[in-house]
Each structure stands twice: as C-alpha cells, then as structure tokens.
C-alpha cells in the first residue's frame with residue numbers, strides 16, 4: 601500500500617529522513633509492505649513543491665546540495681510549486697504530514713497549528729518537533745482521537761532512541777515513579793569537548809556544524825530543550841500534565857573552562873541532568889547542571905549520546921542509552937513512527953477530508 605508523505609521543513613531531519621527512504625525503499629517495501637512516496641515538501645526558504653504521484657528524492661537532495669533550494673527541480677506535468685505549509689496540508693493528497701520545522705520554545709508555533717490543521721483534514725502527523733507535544737499535548741491528543749488519525753512524536757525525546765515507545769510498550773504495567781537522565785545532545789557534546797580542551801564557543805560551533813543544535817541554540821544551552829523533553833515525559837509516560845512553568849531550569853551557559861577544570865581536579869564531571877519525581881499527587885521536575893563523580897552512572901555518557909533511567913516498581917531501574925540528536929538518528933525516529941502507523945485506520949478519514 602502506498603503511504604503518501606508531505607514534509608514540512610527540509611533541514612537536517614527532513615533531509616535525514618529523505619535519505620533513509622531513498623536508501624531503504626526496497627527493504628521497507630519488502631519487509632513491512634511500506635511503499636513510501638514523498639509527494640510534497642514545503643520549506644520556508646528552500647521552497648515548496650508538490651506532485652500527487654510523488655517526487656524524486658534523488659532530485660530533491662541534489663537540488664538542496666547544489667543550490668540550497670528547489671528552484672532547479674525538473675519540471676514535469678502536474679508539479680505544483682509555492683504551496684505554503686498549510687496549503688500543503690490541505691491541498692496535497694498525503695495521508696501523513698511529517699512536521700520537522702523548528703521548535704519554537706515560547707509558543708510551539710506554527711507547529712501546533714500544523715497539527716491542528718492536519719488532524720482536522722483527516723491526516724496523521726509524525727514529528728520530531730517538541731513544541732506541540734510539550735505545550736499542547738492534551739488538546740492535540742484529544743483532537744487526533746476525535747478525528748481518528750494517528751500522531752507520532754518518538755523523535756521529540758532522544759531522537760531515534762525509543763525513550764517514549766520503550767516505556768509505553770515494554771514497561772507497561774509498572775508504576776514509574778522517577779525518570780532522570782541526560783536529554784540534550786548539544787550540551788552533553790559541548791561539555792565533553794570542553795573537558796577535552798575546547799572553549800565554550802568552539803564546542804557550540806562544532807555541535808551546530810554536526811546538526812545537533814536547535815535553529816536557535818539558546819534553547820539547548822539554557823536548558824529549554826531538556827525542559828521540553830521532561831514535560832513530554834511527564835505528560836506521555838507519567839500521565840501527569842506538567843506545564844513548562846512547573847519545571848526548575850538552569851542551563852550551562854554560565855559554565856567556563858575553569859569550572860570544567862575545577863570539576864576534573866575533584867574527580868568529577870559536569871552533566872546537564874533532567875529529573876522527574878512523583879511525590880504523592882505532585883511531580884517535581886528540574887533541569888540543571890550537576891557535578892557528578894566519575895563513578896556516577898551518567899558520568900561516562902559522552903558526546904551527543906543521551907541516557908535515561910526509569911525507576912519502575914516491578915522492573916526496578918531500567919536505563920536506556922542512545923543517540924540524543926543527529927541527522928540519521930532523528931530521521932530514523934520519523935521512520936519508526938511511520939512503520940507503526942496503521943494506514944488502514946486512517947484511510948477512511950482521508951477520503952472524507954479530500955471530498956470537500
């Protein structure tokens with residue numbers, strides 16, 4: 601069955617996902633019966649193209665590599681240019697919208713409205729964008745259910761490492777009372793590189809070049825990104841509706857090379873640690889840098905790798921370690937949600953939405 605996709609945003613993650621589809625097309629079709637067709641891409645600066653019978657991924661990637669936009673995408677009958685993100689959602693024949701625009705840490709927009717528009721038009725949404733899941737989880741979940749569409753957001757926490765799906769499926773039946781870990785790849789990468797002698801600015805530049813940092817890296821270094829992730833974990837895994845103002849937040853921007861050296865001299869390391877703890881009816885949440893001893897379980901989590909521990913009443917502490925950011929890793933998070941979407945459940949609603 602062909603699964604038609606429209607991509608909103610064609611930056612690191614959008615291109616990472618497109619490359620995976622290009623490389624694994626035959627394997628995905630053979631193993632999972634998943635015949636992916638990217639019918640539309642709408643990006644703020646790179647341009648927007650749509651063809652109901654599918655676009656050539658090779659040409660999309662070539663255009664971006666050569667010119668940074670889609671102006672030279674070969675013309676063919678039926679090709680539509682210039683649809684904005686909302687027009688792409690409404691006018692394309694995609695069953696699923698892949699929302700990989702930037703995360704706005706203040707408002708979550710326009711991604712929240714992208715989700716609403718897609719759901720209202722009977723389309724599934726898959727995203728690595730954290731804004732909607734952190735700021736509008738309850739409302740969007742209810743709307744998706746009402747519209748009988750599916751919403752995937754695995755990549756919003758720890759990119760392709762299954763920080764959401766693993767506890768939801770394999771740890772089901774436990775009472776999870778505490779969650780803590782390193783949830784931001786950029787800052788963990790920076791702290792690792794600063795221990796190796798780089799300055800704060802040099803380390804940040806590297807993290808940006810490697811595609812780990814947010815479009816606005818303030819989100820990473822001031823702890824907003826990890827805060828969003830801890831709110832998502834509380835909402836999705838603990839089923840406790842936390843808001844961003846409920847979380848104590850301190851970033852790493854005040855840490856200097858001297859602070860790093862001081863920690864080293866004491867046999868310690870700085871880590872940006874995110875925590876959630878159930879206390880009666882309340883959940884206490886924080887994101888802040890801590891000096892941990894070299895024997896601490898998180899001390900050896902280096903680079904853009906993340907780690908998360910779920911404290912379970914039955915299974916005990918379960919720790920997951922894996923990528924927290926990256927082009928392929930986050931591209932994979934989109935794929936795993938796509939594999940888990942049951943298209944048969946959504947087809948009826950797409951047919952309805954396309955008929956008006």
Ligand SMILES: NC(=O)C1=CN([C@@H]2O[C@H](COP(=O)(O)OP(=O)(O)OC[C@H]3O[C@@H](n4cnc5c(N)ncnc54)[C@H](OP(=O)(O)O)[C@@H]3O)[C@@H](O)[C@H]2O)C=CC1
Nearest residue numbers: 609610611612613643644645646701702703728729925926
């Ligand atoms: N990179 C990573 O490792 C991870 C990223 N994420 C999240 O995934 C999302 C994508 O990240 P990433 O690809 O790295 O970010 P990028 O900044 O590389 O790409 C985002 C793209 O979205 C485009 N865009 C912005 N606003 C709009 C809009 N209104 N309509 C259409 N396109 C728009 C941008 O356009 P242009 O630049 O052309 O203006 C840009 O090409 C973010 O929300 C991020 O938080 C989550 C996990 C890991």
Ligand SMILES: N[C@@H](CC=O)C(=O)O
Nearest residue numbers: 784785786812814925
């Ligand atoms: N900027 C984020 C990307 C993934 O969410 C990070 O560095 O972890």
